[in-house]
Amino acid sequence: MRTRFFRGSRRNILTAAVLVGALGTLGLAGCGDSDESATGTGPSPAPTAGTATTLTIKDPWVKASEAGVMTAAFGVLVNDTAADITITAAESPASPMELHEMTMDGGKMVMQPKKGGFVVKANSSHELAPGGDHLMLMKPAQAIEAGAEVSFTLKLADGTSVPFTAVAKPFAGAEESYDPGMSMPMGSSAP
Template identity: 75%
Template sequence: MKNTLTRLAATAGLLVTLGLAGCGDDSAAGSTPSPAPSPAAALTIRDPWVKAAPAGTMTAAFGVLVNDTGADITVAAAESPASPMELHEMTMKDGKMVMQPKEGGFVIKANGTHELSPGGDHLMLMNPARAIEAGDEVSFTLKLGDGTTVPFTAIAKPYAGAGESYDPGMSMAPMGSAAP
């Protein structure tokens, strides 16, 4: 029995030694380190949804963009088979809140988030060919500044919100003031 235990201990020691030898720095052997994860793999969208709307009516998609990397990520564009798209923001002009294309895209800071919400930044569906009805699943692809893409699906929801409209020339009263 003692002889068997000695052999098992010696075998285990040999296996540990061989295993540790495989864990050493092999850069001298000419191998390359593993590449860092791509930005697309680290950008996700949490709670994505799209406002239900009739065919031909502008609408928008929302959610929270989450960047789990140590570097800023830029969303440069968005696409959907449901409609031509633009990245939009809300901004003050002449005392009114207006919607306009977002120049330079959405920048999601390192290890940060960026909210897409009604009355704020959003993914604009310019002219859906068919109605987007509550419960529909709509496919999107975000195009990042480095050329990579991030696909996601959003569920359509009915949403009246503050009565906002995504039609051209849309404006809203500033927060805290009454609409004219």
């Protein structure tokens, strides 16, 4: 009698373990990570319709700025999948946005919209940094004060989106400017 009970329990335990594993894979198990995922520094939230869970943003931040003055958001885009991911646009309630890059033009580094978006290669990362690729806030409606949290949504080529929040920081860097026509002499660099 005891042996039968043990065998039945063993089968139930195995079935329960498989179910728990499946629920965890679907993102239905787990708790307490919602604050980390909102900032892009922790695990992604459980998938919802139209939201990608294949791309994460590490250490997101935005350069503090006055109202109406262009600024930019930065961080590290991480793709842990076996396929390339293309970011085609970015949105924020704080400002109209564009994807920008820095490139050489006539011996000077110039800022321009990134044609085709940012491609994050399979199983790799893509850095958004001052003096390089960045998310451009074209005209913030209000000042972005140091310490403020700004919400963003990345739009991907497959139609999904990745929301994240970035903290505003005061940053002078190499005194780069995000004004129209911004350029940096060759040899200058921003950290």
